[in-house]
Amino acid sequence: MTASNTKPAKRKRQSRRVPAALLAPAVIGLAFLILPLAGLLARTPWAELPARLAEPEMLAALRLSLLTATAATALSLLFGVPIAWLLARGDFPGRSVLRALVTVPLVLPPVVGGVALLLVFGRNGIIGSWLYDRFDITIPFTTTAVILAMTFVSMPFLVVSVEGALRGADLRFEEAAATLGAGRWTVFTHVTLPMVAPGVLAGAVLCWARALGEFGATITFAGNFPGRTQTMPLAVYLALQTDLEAAIVLSLILLAVSVIVLASLRDRWTATP
Amino acid sequence: MRRKTIIAAAAALALAPLAACGNGAEADTGGTVTVFAAASLTEAFTEIGAQFEAEHDGVKVEFNFAGSSDLAAQITEGAPADVFASADESNMDKVVEAGAAAEPETFALNQLVIAVPEGNPDGVTGLGDLAGLDFAACATEVPCGSAAQTALDGTGLTPVTYEADVKSTLQRLLLGEVDAALVYRTDAIAAGTDVDGIEFPESAAALNTYPIAALEDAPNPELAAAFAAHVLSDDAQSVLETAGFQRP
Numbered sequence: 207m208t209a210s211n212t213k214p215a216k217r218k219r220q221s222r223r224v225p226a227a228l229l230a231p232a233v234i235g236l237a238f239l240i241l242p243l244a245g246l247l248a249r250t251p252w253a254e255l256p257a258r259l260a261e262p263e264m265l266a267a268l269r270l271s272l273l274t275a276t277a278a279t280a281l282s283l284l285f286g287v288p289i290a291w292l293l294a295r296g297d298f299p300g301r302s303v304l305r306a307l308v309t310v311p312l313v314l315p316p317v318v319g320g321v322a323l324l325l326v327f328g329r330n331g332i333i334g335s336w337l338y339d340r341f342d343i344t345i346p347f348t349t350t351a352v353i354l355a356m357t358f359v360s361m362p363f364l365v366v367s368v369e370g371a372l373r374g375a376d377l378r379f380e381e382a383a384a385t386l387g388a389g390r391w392t393v394f395t396h397v398t399l400p401m402v403a404p405g406v407l408a409g410a411v412l413c414w415a416r417a418l419g420e421f422g423a424t425i426t427f428a429g430n431f432p433g434r435t436q437t438m439p440l441a442v443y444l445a446l447q448t449d450l451e452a453a454i455v456l457s458l459i460l461l462a463v464s465v466i467v468l469a470s471l472r473d474r475w476t477a478t479p
Numbered sequence: 480m481r482r483k484t485i486i487a488a489a490a491a492l493a494l495a496p497l498a499a500c501g502n503g504a505e506a507d508t509g510g511t512v513t514v515f516a517a518a519s520l521t522e523a524f525t526e527i528g529a530q531f532e533a534e535h536d537g538v539k540v541e542f543n544f545a546g547s548s549d550l551a552a553q554i555t556e557g558a559p560a561d562v563f564a565s566a567d568e569s570n571m572d573k574v575v576e577a578g579a580a581a582e583p584e585t586f587a588l589n590q591l592v593i594a595v596p597e598g599n600p601d602g603v604t605g606l607g608d609l610a611g612l613d614f615a616a617c618a619t620e621v622p623c624g625s626a627a628q629t630a631l632d633g634t635g636l637t638p639v640t641y642e643a644d645v646k647s648t649l650q651r652l653l654l655g656e657v658d659a660a661l662v663y664r665t666d667a668i669a670a671g672t673d674v675d676g677i678e679f680p681e682s683a684a685a686l687n688t689y690p691i692a693a694l695e696d697a698p699n700p701e702l703a704a705a706f707a708a709h710v711l712s713d714d715a716q717s718v719l720e721t722a723g724f725q726r727p
Binding site for chain 2: 321324328329330344346347425429430431432435436443444445447448450
Protein backbone atom coordinates (compact mmCIF):
# COMPACT_ATOMS: atom_id res chain seq x y z
CA MET A 207 0.00 0.00 0.00
CA THR A 208 2.08 2.87 -1.21
CA ALA A 209 0.83 6.35 -1.80
CA SER A 210 1.61 6.16 -5.48
CA ASN A 211 -0.50 3.05 -5.65
CA THR A 212 -3.68 4.24 -3.95
CA LYS A 213 -3.92 7.63 -5.55
CA PRO A 214 -4.86 6.64 -9.11
CA ALA A 215 -7.16 3.97 -7.77
CA LYS A 216 -9.01 6.51 -5.68
CA ARG A 217 -9.18 8.88 -8.58
CA LYS A 218 -10.63 6.22 -10.77
CA ARG A 219 -13.25 5.37 -8.21
CA GLN A 220 -14.23 9.00 -7.83
CA SER A 221 -14.71 9.49 -11.53
CA ARG A 222 -16.85 6.33 -11.62
CA ARG A 223 -19.04 7.45 -8.78
CA VAL A 224 -22.69 7.64 -9.71
CA PRO A 225 -24.16 11.12 -9.25
CA ALA A 226 -26.64 11.23 -6.37
CA ALA A 227 -29.32 12.56 -8.70
CA LEU A 228 -29.13 9.27 -10.61
CA LEU A 229 -28.49 6.96 -7.70
CA ALA A 230 -31.56 7.85 -5.64
CA PRO A 231 -34.17 7.24 -8.38
CA ALA A 232 -32.25 4.14 -9.50
CA VAL A 233 -32.45 2.65 -6.02
CA ILE A 234 -36.16 3.51 -5.67
CA GLY A 235 -36.85 2.09 -9.11
CA LEU A 236 -34.97 -1.12 -8.37
CA ALA A 237 -36.82 -1.55 -5.09
CA PHE A 238 -40.10 -1.10 -6.94
CA LEU A 239 -39.13 -3.77 -9.47
CA ILE A 240 -37.69 -6.24 -6.98
CA LEU A 241 -40.05 -5.93 -3.99
CA PRO A 242 -43.03 -7.69 -5.63
CA LEU A 243 -40.72 -10.61 -6.40
CA ALA A 244 -39.64 -10.64 -2.76
CA GLY A 245 -43.31 -10.68 -1.81
CA LEU A 246 -43.84 -13.76 -3.96
CA LEU A 247 -40.81 -15.48 -2.45
CA ALA A 248 -42.05 -14.73 1.06
CA ARG A 249 -45.38 -16.46 0.37
CA THR A 250 -43.87 -19.46 -1.43
CA PRO A 251 -44.62 -22.83 0.19
CA TRP A 252 -41.15 -24.28 -0.48
CA ALA A 253 -42.13 -27.70 0.83
CA GLU A 254 -44.67 -28.01 -2.00
CA LEU A 255 -42.14 -27.26 -4.71
CA PRO A 256 -40.84 -30.81 -5.40
CA ALA A 257 -44.36 -32.23 -5.65
CA ARG A 258 -45.39 -29.45 -8.06
CA LEU A 259 -42.31 -29.99 -10.21
CA ALA A 260 -43.24 -33.63 -10.66
CA GLU A 261 -46.80 -32.94 -11.84
CA PRO A 262 -47.22 -34.06 -15.46
CA GLU A 263 -49.63 -31.17 -16.21
CA MET A 264 -47.14 -28.63 -14.94
CA LEU A 265 -44.36 -30.17 -17.03
CA ALA A 266 -46.59 -30.22 -20.10
CA ALA A 267 -47.39 -26.52 -19.61
CA LEU A 268 -43.71 -25.66 -19.13
CA ARG A 269 -42.66 -27.66 -22.18
CA LEU A 270 -45.37 -26.02 -24.27
CA SER A 271 -44.38 -22.55 -23.04
CA LEU A 272 -40.71 -23.00 -23.91
CA LEU A 273 -41.52 -24.54 -27.28
CA THR A 274 -44.05 -21.93 -28.36
CA ALA A 275 -42.05 -18.94 -27.10
CA THR A 276 -39.00 -20.19 -29.01
CA ALA A 277 -41.04 -20.78 -32.15
CA ALA A 278 -42.57 -17.30 -31.84
CA THR A 279 -39.08 -15.80 -31.49
CA ALA A 280 -37.90 -17.69 -34.59
CA LEU A 281 -40.88 -16.39 -36.57
CA SER A 282 -40.27 -12.88 -35.26
CA LEU A 283 -36.61 -13.04 -36.37
CA LEU A 284 -37.59 -14.37 -39.77
CA PHE A 285 -40.12 -11.61 -40.43
CA GLY A 286 -39.13 -8.92 -37.94
CA VAL A 287 -35.54 -8.31 -39.06
CA PRO A 288 -36.65 -7.61 -42.65
CA ILE A 289 -39.37 -5.27 -41.32
CA ALA A 290 -36.76 -3.45 -39.24
CA TRP A 291 -34.48 -3.12 -42.27
CA LEU A 292 -37.36 -1.74 -44.30
CA LEU A 293 -38.18 0.82 -41.62
CA ALA A 294 -34.57 1.86 -41.04
CA ARG A 295 -33.17 1.81 -44.60
CA GLY A 296 -36.17 1.86 -46.86
CA ASP A 297 -37.11 5.08 -48.61
CA PHE A 298 -40.79 5.14 -49.40
CA PRO A 299 -43.81 7.29 -48.59
CA GLY A 300 -45.79 6.39 -45.50
CA ARG A 301 -42.83 4.95 -43.67
CA SER A 302 -43.65 6.72 -40.43
CA VAL A 303 -47.25 5.51 -40.63
CA LEU A 304 -45.99 1.97 -41.15
CA ARG A 305 -43.66 2.34 -38.17
CA ALA A 306 -46.58 3.43 -36.00
CA LEU A 307 -48.66 0.48 -37.23
CA VAL A 308 -45.92 -1.99 -36.33
CA THR A 309 -46.08 -0.83 -32.73
CA VAL A 310 -49.87 -1.28 -32.51
CA PRO A 311 -49.61 -4.68 -30.78
CA LEU A 312 -47.50 -3.00 -28.07
CA VAL A 313 -50.34 -0.64 -27.21
CA LEU A 314 -53.31 -2.91 -27.85
CA PRO A 315 -54.54 -4.75 -24.75
CA PRO A 316 -53.48 -8.38 -25.45
CA VAL A 317 -57.04 -9.63 -24.96
CA VAL A 318 -58.18 -7.30 -27.75
CA GLY A 319 -55.27 -8.56 -29.82
CA GLY A 320 -56.62 -12.08 -29.30
CA VAL A 321 -60.09 -11.05 -30.47
CA ALA A 322 -58.54 -9.32 -33.49
CA LEU A 323 -56.69 -12.53 -34.37
CA LEU A 324 -59.97 -14.45 -34.06
CA LEU A 325 -61.60 -12.04 -36.48
CA VAL A 326 -58.91 -12.88 -39.05
CA PHE A 327 -57.94 -16.49 -38.34
CA GLY A 328 -61.05 -17.69 -36.49
CA ARG A 329 -63.57 -20.05 -37.99
CA ASN A 330 -65.61 -17.05 -39.19
CA GLY A 331 -62.55 -14.88 -39.79
CA ILE A 332 -61.46 -13.34 -43.07
CA ILE A 333 -58.73 -15.93 -43.68
CA GLY A 334 -59.92 -18.52 -41.18
CA SER A 335 -63.31 -19.11 -42.82
CA TRP A 336 -61.58 -19.79 -46.14
CA LEU A 337 -59.19 -22.24 -44.50
CA TYR A 338 -62.10 -23.95 -42.76
CA ASP A 339 -64.34 -24.24 -45.83
CA ARG A 340 -61.56 -25.15 -48.23
CA PHE A 341 -59.23 -27.37 -46.20
CA ASP A 342 -61.21 -28.04 -43.02
CA ILE A 343 -58.44 -26.36 -41.01
CA THR A 344 -59.25 -24.54 -37.79
CA ILE A 345 -56.50 -22.50 -36.19
CA PRO A 346 -58.03 -21.50 -32.80
CA PHE A 347 -57.55 -24.04 -30.01
CA THR A 348 -54.31 -25.36 -31.56
CA THR A 349 -50.64 -24.95 -30.66
CA THR A 350 -50.28 -22.99 -33.92
CA ALA A 351 -52.72 -20.46 -32.49
CA VAL A 352 -50.55 -20.07 -29.38
CA ILE A 353 -47.49 -19.40 -31.54
CA LEU A 354 -49.40 -16.88 -33.69
CA ALA A 355 -50.72 -15.04 -30.63
CA MET A 356 -47.24 -14.87 -29.12
CA THR A 357 -45.67 -13.71 -32.39
CA PHE A 358 -48.30 -10.99 -32.74
CA VAL A 359 -47.60 -9.46 -29.34
CA SER A 360 -43.83 -10.01 -29.20
CA MET A 361 -42.54 -9.29 -32.71
CA PRO A 362 -42.79 -5.48 -32.28
CA PHE A 363 -40.22 -5.69 -29.46
CA LEU A 364 -37.77 -7.27 -31.89
CA VAL A 365 -38.57 -4.84 -34.70
CA VAL A 366 -38.12 -1.76 -32.51
CA SER A 367 -34.87 -3.06 -31.08
CA VAL A 368 -33.35 -4.06 -34.44
CA GLU A 369 -34.48 -0.86 -36.13
CA GLY A 370 -32.75 1.17 -33.41
CA ALA A 371 -29.55 -0.81 -33.95
CA LEU A 372 -29.74 -0.36 -37.74
CA ARG A 373 -30.17 3.40 -37.39
CA GLY A 374 -27.18 3.56 -35.06
CA ALA A 375 -24.95 1.53 -37.40
CA ASP A 376 -22.40 3.35 -39.51
CA LEU A 377 -23.55 3.37 -43.13
CA ARG A 378 -19.99 3.86 -44.41
CA PHE A 379 -19.12 0.19 -43.82
CA GLU A 380 -22.01 -0.90 -46.00
CA GLU A 381 -21.02 1.65 -48.64
CA ALA A 382 -17.41 0.48 -48.55
CA ALA A 383 -18.48 -3.13 -48.99
CA ALA A 384 -20.69 -2.16 -51.90
CA THR A 385 -17.84 -0.19 -53.50
CA LEU A 386 -15.66 -3.25 -53.22
CA GLY A 387 -18.18 -5.16 -55.29
CA ALA A 388 -20.35 -6.92 -52.72
CA GLY A 389 -23.96 -7.49 -53.75
CA ARG A 390 -26.81 -6.11 -51.65
CA TRP A 391 -27.61 -9.48 -50.08
CA THR A 392 -23.91 -10.08 -49.29
CA VAL A 393 -23.65 -6.62 -47.73
CA PHE A 394 -26.66 -7.41 -45.59
CA THR A 395 -25.46 -10.83 -44.40
CA HIS A 396 -21.72 -10.05 -44.10
CA VAL A 397 -21.66 -6.42 -43.00
CA THR A 398 -25.02 -5.16 -41.73
CA LEU A 399 -26.13 -8.19 -39.77
CA PRO A 400 -22.83 -8.68 -37.86
CA MET A 401 -22.82 -4.96 -37.02
CA VAL A 402 -26.30 -5.02 -35.53
CA ALA A 403 -25.98 -8.49 -33.96
CA PRO A 404 -26.13 -7.14 -30.38
CA GLY A 405 -29.35 -5.30 -31.23
CA VAL A 406 -30.82 -8.41 -32.82
CA LEU A 407 -29.88 -10.48 -29.79
CA ALA A 408 -31.34 -7.95 -27.38
CA GLY A 409 -34.51 -7.84 -29.46
CA ALA A 410 -34.74 -11.62 -29.59
CA VAL A 411 -34.34 -11.88 -25.82
CA LEU A 412 -37.04 -9.25 -25.23
CA CYS A 413 -39.26 -10.99 -27.74
CA TRP A 414 -38.77 -14.42 -26.16
CA ALA A 415 -39.38 -13.09 -22.64
CA ARG A 416 -42.56 -11.31 -23.74
CA ALA A 417 -43.78 -14.43 -25.53
CA LEU A 418 -43.08 -16.59 -22.49
CA GLY A 419 -45.21 -14.37 -20.26
CA GLU A 420 -47.98 -13.95 -22.86
CA PHE A 421 -51.44 -14.51 -21.43
CA GLY A 422 -54.26 -12.34 -22.77
CA ALA A 423 -53.98 -12.94 -26.51
CA THR A 424 -53.23 -16.62 -25.98
CA ILE A 425 -56.26 -17.42 -23.83
CA THR A 426 -58.53 -15.39 -26.11
CA PHE A 427 -57.26 -16.74 -29.42
CA ALA A 428 -56.01 -20.23 -28.58
CA GLY A 429 -58.25 -21.13 -25.65
CA ASN A 430 -57.10 -23.37 -22.85
CA PHE A 431 -56.45 -27.07 -23.35
CA PRO A 432 -53.81 -28.92 -21.29
CA GLY A 433 -50.81 -29.99 -23.37
CA ARG A 434 -52.08 -28.24 -26.50
CA THR A 435 -52.68 -24.59 -25.69
CA GLN A 436 -52.28 -24.34 -21.91
CA THR A 437 -49.02 -22.45 -21.44
CA MET A 438 -47.57 -21.65 -18.02
CA PRO A 439 -49.26 -18.24 -17.63
CA LEU A 440 -52.64 -19.88 -18.35
CA ALA A 441 -51.92 -22.64 -15.86
CA VAL A 442 -50.96 -19.98 -13.30
CA TYR A 443 -54.17 -18.04 -13.91
CA LEU A 444 -56.35 -21.12 -13.46
CA ALA A 445 -54.45 -22.23 -10.37
CA LEU A 446 -55.15 -18.76 -8.98
CA GLN A 447 -58.88 -19.60 -9.07
CA THR A 448 -58.48 -22.31 -6.47
CA ASP A 449 -55.09 -22.10 -4.81
CA LEU A 450 -52.99 -18.93 -4.47
CA GLU A 451 -49.93 -20.79 -3.27
CA ALA A 452 -49.97 -23.23 -6.17
CA ALA A 453 -50.14 -20.24 -8.51
CA ILE A 454 -47.12 -18.69 -6.81
CA VAL A 455 -45.13 -21.91 -7.11
CA LEU A 456 -45.96 -22.18 -10.81
CA SER A 457 -44.96 -18.54 -11.43
CA LEU A 458 -41.65 -19.06 -9.68
CA ILE A 459 -40.89 -22.13 -11.78
CA LEU A 460 -41.56 -20.13 -14.94
CA LEU A 461 -39.44 -17.28 -13.60
CA ALA A 462 -36.53 -19.54 -12.62
CA VAL A 463 -36.50 -21.34 -15.96
CA SER A 464 -36.53 -18.10 -17.93
CA VAL A 465 -33.74 -16.58 -15.83
CA ILE A 466 -31.60 -19.72 -16.25
CA VAL A 467 -32.14 -19.78 -20.02
CA LEU A 468 -31.41 -16.07 -20.45
CA ALA A 469 -28.33 -16.15 -18.20
CA SER A 470 -26.82 -19.17 -19.93
CA LEU A 471 -27.53 -17.66 -23.35
CA ARG A 472 -25.80 -14.46 -22.39
CA ASP A 473 -22.72 -16.30 -21.14
CA ARG A 474 -22.55 -18.17 -24.38
CA TRP A 475 -22.81 -15.05 -26.50
CA THR A 476 -20.30 -13.07 -24.52
CA ALA A 477 -17.86 -16.01 -24.47
CA THR A 478 -17.65 -16.09 -28.27
CA PRO A 479 -15.90 -13.00 -29.64
CA MET B 480 -93.84 -15.62 -23.82
CA ARG B 481 -93.63 -17.40 -20.53
CA ARG B 482 -90.65 -15.26 -19.66
CA LYS B 483 -92.60 -12.10 -20.23
CA THR B 484 -95.34 -13.09 -17.82
CA ILE B 485 -92.76 -14.00 -15.23
CA ILE B 486 -91.07 -10.63 -15.64
CA ALA B 487 -94.40 -8.89 -15.25
CA ALA B 488 -95.17 -10.97 -12.17
CA ALA B 489 -91.75 -10.20 -10.74
CA ALA B 490 -92.21 -6.50 -11.35
CA ALA B 491 -95.59 -6.57 -9.63
CA LEU B 492 -94.09 -8.43 -6.70
CA ALA B 493 -91.21 -6.00 -6.59
CA LEU B 494 -93.58 -3.07 -6.39
CA ALA B 495 -95.97 -4.62 -3.86
CA PRO B 496 -93.77 -4.00 -0.81
CA LEU B 497 -93.55 -0.33 -1.77
CA ALA B 498 -97.27 0.03 -1.05
CA ALA B 499 -96.96 -1.93 2.15
CA CYS B 500 -93.99 0.10 3.28
CA GLY B 501 -94.16 1.80 6.64
CA ASN B 502 -96.13 -0.81 8.56
CA GLY B 503 -93.32 -2.06 10.70
CA ALA B 504 -90.13 -2.94 8.82
CA GLU B 505 -87.67 -3.05 11.71
CA ALA B 506 -84.34 -1.93 10.24
CA ASP B 507 -85.51 1.42 8.89
CA THR B 508 -82.72 3.32 10.59
CA GLY B 509 -80.77 3.74 7.33
CA GLY B 510 -77.21 2.69 6.66
CA THR B 511 -75.39 0.72 4.00
CA VAL B 512 -75.22 -3.00 3.53
CA THR B 513 -72.26 -4.25 1.50
CA VAL B 514 -72.93 -7.43 -0.44
CA PHE B 515 -70.16 -9.51 -2.03
CA ALA B 516 -71.87 -11.60 -4.68
CA ALA B 517 -70.79 -13.99 -7.42
CA ALA B 518 -70.57 -12.47 -10.90
CA SER B 519 -73.33 -14.76 -12.19
CA LEU B 520 -75.73 -13.02 -9.79
CA THR B 521 -75.11 -9.52 -11.19
CA GLU B 522 -78.45 -8.94 -12.92
CA ALA B 523 -80.67 -10.73 -10.38
CA PHE B 524 -79.03 -9.24 -7.30
CA THR B 525 -79.09 -5.71 -8.69
CA GLU B 526 -82.85 -6.08 -8.89
CA ILE B 527 -83.10 -7.76 -5.47
CA GLY B 528 -81.00 -4.92 -4.04
CA ALA B 529 -83.51 -2.40 -5.38
CA GLN B 530 -86.32 -4.40 -3.74
CA PHE B 531 -84.48 -4.34 -0.43
CA GLU B 532 -83.82 -0.61 -0.63
CA ALA B 533 -87.52 -0.03 -1.35
CA GLU B 534 -88.51 -2.05 1.70
CA HIS B 535 -86.01 -0.42 4.05
CA ASP B 536 -86.14 3.39 4.22
CA GLY B 537 -82.79 5.10 3.81
CA VAL B 538 -80.91 1.86 3.41
CA LYS B 539 -78.42 1.57 0.57
CA VAL B 540 -77.21 -1.72 -0.87
CA GLU B 541 -73.72 -1.75 -2.29
CA PHE B 542 -72.52 -4.66 -4.41
CA ASN B 543 -69.14 -6.08 -5.21
CA PHE B 544 -69.63 -8.56 -8.04
CA ALA B 545 -66.67 -10.81 -8.88
CA GLY B 546 -65.67 -14.44 -9.17
CA SER B 547 -66.57 -16.37 -6.02
CA SER B 548 -62.99 -17.40 -5.36
CA ASP B 549 -61.78 -13.79 -5.58
CA LEU B 550 -64.54 -12.69 -3.21
CA ALA B 551 -63.78 -15.48 -0.73
CA ALA B 552 -60.12 -14.44 -0.74
CA GLN B 553 -61.05 -10.79 -0.18
CA ILE B 554 -63.34 -11.70 2.73
CA THR B 555 -60.81 -13.94 4.46
CA GLU B 556 -58.20 -11.18 4.00
CA GLY B 557 -60.50 -8.85 5.92
CA ALA B 558 -62.50 -6.87 3.36
CA PRO B 559 -65.39 -5.01 5.07
CA ALA B 560 -68.36 -6.97 3.73
CA ASP B 561 -71.76 -7.67 5.32
CA VAL B 562 -73.05 -10.51 3.16
CA PHE B 563 -71.42 -13.12 0.96
CA ALA B 564 -73.35 -14.86 -1.81
CA SER B 565 -71.21 -17.53 -3.45
CA ALA B 566 -71.74 -19.43 -6.71
CA ASP B 567 -70.58 -22.66 -5.12
CA GLU B 568 -70.24 -24.37 -1.79
CA SER B 569 -66.46 -24.78 -1.79
CA ASN B 570 -65.82 -21.03 -1.74
CA MET B 571 -68.41 -20.53 0.99
CA ASP B 572 -66.71 -23.35 2.91
CA LYS B 573 -63.41 -21.47 2.72
CA VAL B 574 -65.05 -18.44 4.32
CA VAL B 575 -66.74 -20.57 6.99
CA GLU B 576 -63.49 -22.37 7.77
CA ALA B 577 -61.76 -19.02 8.19
CA GLY B 578 -64.39 -18.18 10.81
CA ALA B 579 -65.79 -15.31 8.75
CA ALA B 580 -69.27 -16.79 8.39
CA ALA B 581 -71.50 -19.33 10.09
CA GLU B 582 -74.56 -21.25 8.89
CA PRO B 583 -74.77 -20.39 5.20
CA GLU B 584 -78.10 -21.12 3.54
CA THR B 585 -78.73 -22.30 0.00
CA PHE B 586 -80.81 -19.74 -1.88
CA ALA B 587 -80.57 -20.90 -5.51
CA LEU B 588 -79.55 -23.71 -7.81
CA ASN B 589 -78.10 -23.35 -11.27
CA GLN B 590 -78.15 -26.05 -13.91
CA LEU B 591 -75.94 -26.53 -16.93
CA VAL B 592 -77.46 -26.44 -20.41
CA ILE B 593 -75.96 -27.00 -23.84
CA ALA B 594 -75.94 -23.59 -25.46
CA VAL B 595 -76.19 -23.70 -29.24
CA PRO B 596 -76.60 -20.99 -31.89
CA GLU B 597 -80.15 -19.75 -32.45
CA GLY B 598 -82.23 -22.36 -34.27
CA ASN B 599 -79.94 -25.21 -33.20
CA PRO B 600 -78.32 -25.82 -36.64
CA ASP B 601 -76.63 -29.08 -35.56
CA GLY B 602 -79.85 -30.49 -34.08
CA VAL B 603 -78.42 -31.03 -30.60
CA THR B 604 -80.90 -32.72 -28.25
CA GLY B 605 -78.56 -34.10 -25.60
CA LEU B 606 -74.97 -34.67 -24.57
CA GLY B 607 -74.58 -37.57 -27.02
CA ASP B 608 -75.06 -35.21 -29.97
CA LEU B 609 -71.90 -33.34 -29.00
CA ALA B 610 -69.77 -36.18 -30.39
CA GLY B 611 -68.09 -34.86 -33.52
CA LEU B 612 -68.86 -31.23 -32.66
CA ASP B 613 -66.44 -28.62 -31.31
CA PHE B 614 -67.70 -27.46 -27.95
CA ALA B 615 -66.39 -25.32 -25.11
CA ALA B 616 -66.66 -25.84 -21.36
CA CYS B 617 -65.34 -24.15 -18.24
CA ALA B 618 -62.06 -25.22 -16.65
CA THR B 619 -62.45 -27.64 -13.74
CA GLU B 620 -60.89 -25.05 -11.40
CA VAL B 621 -64.04 -22.91 -11.59
CA PRO B 622 -67.55 -23.94 -10.42
CA CYS B 623 -69.17 -24.25 -13.87
CA GLY B 624 -66.24 -26.44 -14.92
CA SER B 625 -66.53 -28.91 -12.09
CA ALA B 626 -70.24 -29.21 -12.88
CA ALA B 627 -69.40 -29.78 -16.57
CA GLN B 628 -66.81 -32.40 -15.68
CA THR B 629 -69.34 -34.29 -13.57
CA ALA B 630 -71.77 -34.27 -16.47
CA LEU B 631 -69.14 -35.32 -19.03
CA ASP B 632 -67.59 -38.07 -16.89
CA GLY B 633 -67.95 -41.40 -18.61
CA THR B 634 -69.25 -39.93 -21.88
CA GLY B 635 -65.80 -39.86 -23.49
CA LEU B 636 -66.48 -36.33 -24.73
CA THR B 637 -63.79 -33.65 -24.50
CA PRO B 638 -64.26 -29.95 -25.15
CA VAL B 639 -61.80 -28.17 -27.46
CA THR B 640 -61.13 -25.59 -24.78
CA TYR B 641 -61.48 -25.24 -21.01
CA GLU B 642 -62.33 -21.59 -20.44
CA ALA B 643 -61.51 -19.60 -17.33
CA ASP B 644 -65.11 -18.58 -16.67
CA VAL B 645 -68.63 -19.13 -17.90
CA LYS B 646 -68.88 -15.80 -19.74
CA SER B 647 -65.85 -16.53 -21.92
CA THR B 648 -67.18 -20.05 -22.55
CA LEU B 649 -70.36 -18.53 -23.92
CA GLN B 650 -68.33 -15.95 -25.85
CA ARG B 651 -66.72 -18.80 -27.83
CA LEU B 652 -70.17 -19.73 -29.07
CA LEU B 653 -71.21 -16.15 -29.81
CA LEU B 654 -68.04 -15.66 -31.86
CA GLY B 655 -68.83 -18.84 -33.80
CA GLU B 656 -65.60 -20.59 -32.86
CA VAL B 657 -67.45 -23.58 -31.40
CA ASP B 658 -70.70 -25.36 -32.25
CA ALA B 659 -71.89 -25.63 -28.65
CA ALA B 660 -70.95 -24.59 -25.12
CA LEU B 661 -71.75 -25.99 -21.68
CA VAL B 662 -72.95 -22.99 -19.70
CA TYR B 663 -75.42 -22.21 -16.94
CA ARG B 664 -79.05 -21.89 -17.81
CA THR B 665 -78.91 -18.32 -16.46
CA ASP B 666 -76.15 -17.40 -18.91
CA ALA B 667 -77.99 -18.95 -21.84
CA ILE B 668 -81.07 -16.90 -20.90
CA ALA B 669 -79.04 -13.71 -20.41
CA ALA B 670 -77.52 -14.15 -23.90
CA GLY B 671 -81.01 -13.55 -25.32
CA THR B 672 -82.22 -14.75 -28.69
CA ASP B 673 -78.78 -15.45 -30.20
CA VAL B 674 -78.52 -18.60 -28.13
CA ASP B 675 -80.77 -21.56 -27.47
CA GLY B 676 -80.31 -23.51 -24.24
CA ILE B 677 -80.79 -27.27 -24.56
CA GLU B 678 -81.48 -29.01 -21.25
CA PHE B 679 -79.97 -32.45 -20.72
CA PRO B 680 -80.71 -34.98 -17.98
CA GLU B 681 -77.06 -35.51 -16.91
CA SER B 682 -76.93 -31.92 -15.65
CA ALA B 683 -79.31 -32.79 -12.81
CA ALA B 684 -76.43 -34.68 -11.23
CA ALA B 685 -74.26 -31.58 -11.40
CA LEU B 686 -76.43 -28.83 -10.00
CA ASN B 687 -74.54 -25.84 -8.76
CA THR B 688 -75.54 -24.67 -5.31
CA TYR B 689 -75.53 -20.99 -4.33
CA PRO B 690 -75.17 -20.35 -0.59
CA ILE B 691 -75.55 -17.00 1.18
CA ALA B 692 -74.41 -15.95 4.64
CA ALA B 693 -74.32 -12.84 6.79
CA LEU B 694 -70.69 -12.37 7.77
CA GLU B 695 -69.41 -12.56 11.35
CA ASP B 696 -67.47 -9.30 11.14
CA ALA B 697 -70.20 -7.45 9.27
CA PRO B 698 -69.95 -3.70 9.87
CA ASN B 699 -73.74 -3.72 9.86
CA PRO B 700 -74.89 -7.08 11.32
CA GLU B 701 -78.63 -6.30 11.50
CA LEU B 702 -78.88 -5.26 7.86
CA ALA B 703 -76.66 -8.17 6.88
CA ALA B 704 -79.09 -10.65 8.44
CA ALA B 705 -82.06 -8.79 6.96
CA PHE B 706 -80.58 -8.88 3.46
CA ALA B 707 -79.72 -12.59 3.66
CA ALA B 708 -83.29 -13.27 4.81
CA HIS B 709 -84.70 -11.14 2.00
CA VAL B 710 -82.85 -13.18 -0.64
CA LEU B 711 -84.72 -16.25 0.64
CA SER B 712 -88.09 -14.45 0.49
CA ASP B 713 -90.63 -15.07 -2.29
CA ASP B 714 -90.05 -11.62 -3.82
CA ALA B 715 -86.36 -12.25 -4.32
CA GLN B 716 -86.85 -15.87 -5.31
CA SER B 717 -89.12 -14.91 -8.19
CA VAL B 718 -86.45 -12.54 -9.51
CA LEU B 719 -83.95 -15.38 -9.37
CA GLU B 720 -86.34 -17.71 -11.15
CA THR B 721 -86.86 -15.20 -13.93
CA ALA B 722 -83.10 -15.12 -14.39
CA GLY B 723 -83.10 -18.91 -14.81
CA PHE B 724 -82.11 -20.08 -11.34
CA GLN B 725 -84.04 -22.84 -9.61
CA ARG B 726 -85.39 -22.78 -6.09
CA PRO B 727 -83.47 -24.94 -3.66
